[in-house]
Amino acid sequence: MEKRIGIEASIAIAEAVGLCDADVVAAYPITPQTHIVEHLSEMVADGHLDAAFVPVESEHSAMSVCCGTSAAGARTFTATSSQGLALMHEILYIASALRLPIVMSVANRAISGPINIWNDHSDVMVERDVGWVQIFCENGQEAVDLTIWAFRLAEDPRVSLPIMVNFDGFIVSHMVEPLFMPDREMVKAFLPPFKPLQRLDIDNPISMGPVGIPDIFTEAKQVQQHLLTQAYQPIVETLGEFAKVFKRQYKPVETYRGDDADVLLLTMGAIGETAMTAVDQRRAKGDKVGLVRLRLWRPFPFEDLFRALGRIPVLGVIDRCISFGGPVGPVACEVKGALYGRKDHPLVVEFVAGLGGRDVTVTDFDKMFDALFEAKRSGKVPAPVLVGLRE
Amino acid sequence: MESLNVFAARLWPTENRFASGHRACQGCAEALAVRMIHGVLGRNTIVASATGCMEIISSSYPDTAWTVPWLHVAFENAAAVASGVEAGLKILVKKGKLPKRKITVVGMGGDGATADIGLQALSGAMERGHKMIYVCYDNEAYMNTGIQRSSSTPFGASTTTSPAGSLSVGQSTWKKNMPMVIAAHNVPYVATVNPSFPFDLASKVRKAQAANGPAYLHVYACCPTGWRMAPELAIAIGRLASRTGVFPLYEVENGKLHITVPTPKLSPLKEYIQPQGRFRHLDDATVAEIEKRVEEEYRKLERREGLVL
Numbered sequence: 065m066e067k068r069i070g071i072e073a074s075i076a077i078a079e080a081v082g083l084c085d086a087d088v089v090a091a092y093p094i095t096p097q098t099h100i101v102e103h104l105s106e107m108v109a110d111g112h113l114d115a116a117f118v119p120v121e122s123e124h125s126a127m128s129v130c131c132g133t134s135a136a137g138a139r140t141f142t143a144t145s146s147q148g149l150a151l152m153h154e155i156l157y158i159a160s161a162l163r164l165p166i167v168m169s170v171a172n173r174a175i176s177g178p179i180n181i182w183n184d185h186s187d188v189m190v191e192r193d194v195g196w197v198q199i200f201c202e203n204g205q206e207a208v209d210l211t212i213w214a215f216r217l218a219e220d221p222r223v224s225l226p227i228m229v230n231f232d233g234f235i236v237s238h239m240v241e242p243l244f245m246p247d248r249e250m251v252k253a254f255l256p257p258f259k260p261l262q263r264l265d266i267d268n269p270i271s272m273g274p275v276g277i278p279d280i281f282t283e284a285k286q287v288q289q290h291l292l293t294q295a296y297q298p299i300v301e302t303l304g305e306f307a308k309v310f311k312r313q314y315k316p317v318e319t320y321r322g323d324d325a326d327v328l329l330l331t332m333g334a335i336g337e338t339a340m341t342a343v344d345q346r347r348a349k350g351d352k353v354g355l356v357r358l359r360l361w362r363p364f365p366f367e368d369l370f371r372a373l374g375r376i377p378v379l380g381v382i383d384r385c386i387s388f389g390g391p392v393g394p395v396a397c398e399v400k401g402a403l404y405g406r407k408d409h410p411l412v413v414e415f416v417a418g419l420g421g422r423d424v425t426v427t428d429f430d431k432m433f434d435a436l437f438e439a440k441r442s443g444k445v446p447a448p449v450l451v452g453l454r455e
Numbered sequence: 456m457e458s459l460n461v462f463a464a465r466l467w468p469t470e471n472r473f474a475s476g477h478r479a480c481q482g483c484a485e486a487l488a489v490r491m492i493h494g495v496l497g498r499n500t501i502v503a504s505a506t507g508c509m510e511i512i513s514s515s516y517p518d519t520a521w522t523v524p525w526l527h528v529a530f531e532n533a534a535a536v537a538s539g540v541e542a543g544l545k546i547l548v549k550k551g552k553l554p555k556r557k558i559t560v561v562g563m564g565g566d567g568a569t570a571d572i573g574l575q576a577l578s579g580a581m582e583r584g585h586k587m588i589y590v591c592y593d594n595e596a597y598m599n600t601g602i603q604r605s606s607s608t609p610f611g612a613s614t615t616t617s618p619a620g621s622l623s624v625g626q627s628t629w630k631k632n633m634p635m636v637i638a639a640h641n642v643p644y645v646a647t648v649n650p651s652f653p654f655d656l657a658s659k660v661r662k663a664q665a666a667n668g669p670a671y672l673h674v675y676a677c678c679p680t681g682w683r684m685a686p687e688l689a690i691a692i693g694r695l696a697s698r699t700g701v702f703p704l705y706e707v708e709n710g711k712l713h714i715t716v717p718t719p720k721l722s723p724l725k726e727y728i729q730p731q732g733r734f735r736h737l738d739d740a741t742v743a744e745i746e747k748r749v750e751e752e753y754r755k756l757e758r759r760e761g762l763v764l
Contacts, residue, residue, distance in 0.1 A: 087546050090539065116546040120535065121579030128532035128576065132503060132539020135526050138547055158528050264501045264524040264540060266558060273527035274514035 066244040066310070073204030074099030074237045076245060077143075077169055080211045082113040083251040086167075087138035087258075090118035090129035094148040095181045096233035097171040101143055123148035127155040127166075134164035135272060137263035139215065142166065145233055146173035146187045153191065159226045160195030161288060162272055163261060165218035166226040168196075169211065171233040172333065172384075174420040182421020183233040185333065185384035188361075189394045195288050197227040197295055198362040200332045205243040207231040210314065212246060213306045216255050220302065223295045224261045230361075232334040234421070246310060254309045296363050316365035317372045318357040321347060325354030327436035328373065328410075329380040332358045332395060335417070335424050342429030353433050358395070366402050373403075378440045379410040380432055382417050382424075382451075392416060392448040413439050417451035428452055462654035462661075468494040477520040478512040482686025484693055485509060485592045485676035488650040489563075492590060492672070495660040496559055498523060501540055505533035505564030505573060508599045509592060530564075531572040534580035534589050537562030541585045559588065559664050566593040566607035570633045581640040581669045588663045588670045591633060594678035602681040606631040609701070611745055612733045614681075619736035629748065637671040638707040638764055644670040646706035646715075651675075651693030655704055655715050662708065675702045683732025695727040700753035710763045714756060721750060 071079075078100045081089070089108070091101040107113040116133070120126045126142050134140040144152060149170055159166055174180040175187050188198065197217065201207040207229065214227045231237060262270060276284050299316065307313035320340050322328055331339050336357040346353045356372045356379075358365075373379060383393025391397040396414040403409040415432055418424040428451050439445055472493035479486035489509055493500065501524045504510045510527050513520040528536045541560040547553040562580070564573055569591035577589060596614045597603040604617035608626045613619040617626040638645045644666040646659040663670035677693050679686040696702040697716055701724070704716040724746040728734040737745075 087550065087552075088539075088543055090542075114546075114550055116542045118539070118542050118583070121575060121582075125532060125535035125576045125579055128528060128535035129539035129542065131528045132526070132536040132541075133543030133546075134539075135536075136501075136540045136543030136547065137553070138543035140543075155529060155532065162528070264526060266499050266501065266524060266556070269522060269524045271514055271519035271521050271525045271527075274516040274519060275511050277515055280516055 066246055066250070068242055068244050070240055070242050071245065072099065072238060072240045073207050073231070075103050076204055076208045076243060077211050078103035078107065079245065080208045081141050082107050083246060083248055084212055084215045084255055085139065086113070086115050086141040088116045088118065088130070088133040088140045089142065090120055090126045090133065090140070091142045091144070092120050092123045092126045092148060094123070094145050096173060096237045097143045097145040097148070097169065099237065100169055123151040124155065127152040127159060130166045131155065131159055131162065131164055134166050135162065135264050137258070137260045139258045140166045141168070143169035143171070145171045146175055149187045149191060150175060153194070156191060156194040156196060158273070161284070163224045164226055165224050167211065167214045167218055168226065168228050170228050170230045171237040172230055173233040180420040183235050184419045184421070186386070188228065188230050189385040191228070192362065192394065195225070195292060196362065197223070197225055197292070197299070199227070199229055199360055200358070201229065201231040201236060202334050202336045202357065204236055204239055204241045205312070206314065207236060208243060208245070209306065209310065209312055212251055212255065213302060216305070217299060217302050219258050220298045221259070221261055222298050223291070225291060225295060230333065235334045250309055254306060293363050296365065299360065314359065315368065316360035317368035318359060319372045320355035320357065322354030322356060322372065324352055325376065326352040327378045327380070327433065327440055328354050328356050328376045329382065329429070329432060329436065330356040330358060330395070330399065331382050332361070333384065335382065338424060338426060339429055342426045342433070345426060346430070346433055351433065351437070364398065364402065369399070369402060370406070373410060375408055376410050378413065378436050380413045380415055380436045382415045382432070384418050386416055386419070411439050411443070411445050413445055414448035415451050416448065422452055424451065462657040467657070468497070470494065470498070472496070472498065472500070472522050473513070474520045474522060476518070478515065479508070480680045480686070482679040482689040484650050484689045485594055485678065486512065488592060488656070488674045488676055491650055491653060491656055492660050493523065495657045496561065496664060499557055500559045500561060502526070502561045502563060503528070503533050503537035503540055505568035506530035507565040507568055508594070509563065509565070511599060530568055532576045533562040533564045533568060534573060534577040537587050537589065538580040538583060538585040541587045560586070562587060562589040564591060565599070566591060566595060567597045567605045570607045570631050571605050578640065581637055581642050581671065584668050586668055588672060590672045590674060592674045592676045594676040594681060596681050598678050598681040607633065610748070611737050611741060613736060614733070624741060625733070625736065634671065634673045634707070641710065642669040642671060643667055643709055644706070647673045647675070647702065647704050649675040649693050649697050649702060649704055651690050652697060652704060652716060659706060659715070662706070681733070684730050688730055692727065692730065695722060698722040699724050699727045700749045701727055703753055703756055705756060707764060712756070712759045712762055712764055714760050718753070721753060724749060
C-alpha cells in the first residue's frame with residue numbers, strides 16, 4: 065500500500081532509488097542536487113540501502129565510475145546539475161555508446177556565467193544529442209515515479225541505454241509536497257532484477273569501447289540512432305506497466321484543456337503547473353486556451369506531439385534556455401523542425417522564460433496568451449519574446 | 456620474506472594475455488611491458504584503459520589483442536573507471552549477486568593520461584582506497600598524437616611542442632616525479648618498473664597484486680618512434696636508463712623506500728643520450744648539467760633507502 069506523506073522531493077527521490085535497490089551511487093556535490101546524494105549516503109551509512117557509495121572527486125569521475133560499475137553489472141545511479149552535468153558531457157556520449165543503463169537525476173539549473181545556482185533548462189539542453197533517454201518531471205510525485213520507472217526502462221534489454229530524469233532545481237527538488245510513496249513490494253513487482261546485456265566477466269572476456277575506424281563508425285552511430293528511436297515503444301509499454309502497478313499514468317506528451325482550444329502553449333517541467341492555473345483563469349473569462357506539456361524529450365515523441373496539436377492555428381513554445389545567436393529557443397527549434405512540411409502547421413511563437421530562477425507567474429502566462437491571440441488575429445509571428453525582461 | 460620474493464626464468468608465465476597481431480610500432484617497449492605485466496597478473500584480471508597508444512593499437516574493432524575483459528571509456532578517466540569496476544564487483548559480491556573470486560582490477564594509461572590530464576581522477580581513486588592497480592606506461596611524451604611534450608618529458612628532449620631551436624633547449628622543465636606524487640597518497644604499494652629488468656618487474660607486479668589497497672606501477676616505456684632511435688636498441692636503452700640513474704628502480708612498500716636495483720656507480724649519461732635523436736641537439740655542457748641533476752636525484756633516493764617516507 066502506498067502512503068501519502070509530506071516529504072521533500074529530493075529525499076523522496078533518494079528513497080525511490082533505495083526502493084529500487086541500487087547497487088552503486090557515485091556522485092559529487094552540486095547545488096541543487098545535493099539533498100538526493102546526501103540522503104543516499106545516509107541510507108548507506110545507516111544500513112537502509114546495501115549499496116556502494118563512491119564519493120568521487122568530480123562529476124567527470126562520477127560518470128566515469130558509473131561506466132565502470134555498470135559495465136561490471138551493478139545497478140548504478142548518480143545525480144547532478146548544471147556545471148556538473150557540463151563536466152560529465154564528454155562521458156555521457158560514451159555511456160550511451162557502451163549501452164550502459166545508468167539512471168541519473170538532473171536537478172535542472174542555469175549554466176555559468178554569471179554563476180547562478182537557480183533553475184532553468186540550459187544545463188540539459190546542451191546534452192540533447194548525447195544518446196540518452198531524456199524525460200522531464202513537473203513535480204515531486206513525477207520525479208519519484210519516473211525515477212523508479214527509469215531503472216525499468218533503462219535495463220529493458222530492448223533499450224539498455226542510460227536515462228536522465230530531469231526536474232527543476234529548487235522548484236521541484238527542494239519542495240516539500242504531499243506525495244504517494246511507493247512501497248517495496250510494489251517496486252519489486254514492477255522492477256525485475258538487473259540482467260546486463262553484457263558485462264566485464266573473467267569467464268567470458270569481451271573488449272568494451274574499442275576503436276571505431278571509419279569503416280564501422282557510421283554503422284555504430286546508426287545502431288545508436290535506431291536504438292534510441294525504437295526505445296519509444298518500450299517507453300510507452302513500461303509507462304503502461306507502471307500505471308497498472310501504481311495507478312498513475314504518464315504519457316510522452318500531456319495536454320490540458322487543449323481539445324477545443326484556439327491557441328496552445330507548450331511547456332516542459334514545473335512551469336506546466338503554474339500554466340494550468342493560468343489556463344483555468346483565462347478559461348473562466350471565456351478564452352479558449354490550452355496546454356501541451358512535453359514530458360519525453362529523447363526520443364522525441366513526434367506523433368504524440370502532432371496528435372496533441374491537432375489543427376491548432378497558433379502554438380506558443382516556452383524555452384527555459386537561450387541558444388545564443390541562433391534560433392533563440394532549443395525546444396521551439398525542435399518543435400518547428402518537427403512541424404516542417406506538415407500541412408496546416410501552426411504559427412509558432414517563441415518565448416524564453418524563467419532564466420536563472422526568474423519566476424514565471426500567472427500574469428506572465430496571461431501576457432503570453434495575449435501574444436498568441438494577437439498572432440492568431442494578425443496572422444503574423446512576433447519576434448521571440450524574452451518574458452519578464454526588465455528594460 | 457621480502458628477500459624470498461625473487462623471480463626466475465622458469466617461473467615466467469607462458470600464457471599470453473596480450474595477443475600478438477596488434478598494431479604497435481617496431482621496438483615498442485610499452486607493448487612489451489603490457490605483455491609482461493599481464494602475463495604475470497594472469498587471467499583473472501579486468502583492465503580499464505585510457506585512450507592512447509596501447510588502446511588504439513590493441514582494440515581496432517573488430518580485432519582485439521585482449522584475452523581478459525577490457526574496457527576503454529576516455530582519456531583522462533581510466534583510474535576512475537577502474538575504481539568503478541572494483542567498487543561494482545565488490546558490492547555485487549557483498550550482495551550475493553556474484554560469487555566471491557579473486558579478481559585483479561587494473562587501470563592503465565600513458566604518461567599524459569596519468570601525470571597530466573588524468574592526475575585528478577587518479578588522485579581520487581588512490582585516495583578512496585580502491586583495491587586496484589594503476590599502471591602508468593611512461594614513454595615521456597604524447598606519442599599517440601605525434602610526440603608532443605607532457606609533464607613527464609625529460610629536460611632537453613625535443614618534441615613537437617617543445618622543439619629544440621636556436622632559442623630552445625627542447626623541453627625546458629624537469630620530469631614530474633609521479634611515483635612520489637602517488638607515494639604521498641600513502642597507498643600500500645608504489646614501484647618503478649622497467650621491461651629491461653623483467654624479473655624485477657615481475658616481483659613488483661606480484662606485490663602490487665597482493666597489496667591490500669591501491670597499488671601504483673610506473674613503467675619505463677622506451678618509444679623508438681618518439682625518441683628517434685633504432686628500434687633494436689629499445690631493451691639496451693632501457694637498461695641504460697636505470698644504470699645511469701635516469702630511471703632508478705625502487706619501490707615504496709607501506710611507506711618504506713627500497714631501491715631494488717642498486718646502482719652505486721652510475722654509468723655515464725652520454726651512453727644513454729647519444730643513441731636518441733630527441734637529445735641530438737644537446738651540447739656537452741647541457742648534458743653535463745642534466746647528468747649532475749640525475750646524480751643528485753639518485754643520491755637523494757639513496758639517502759632515503761630503508762626510510763619510511
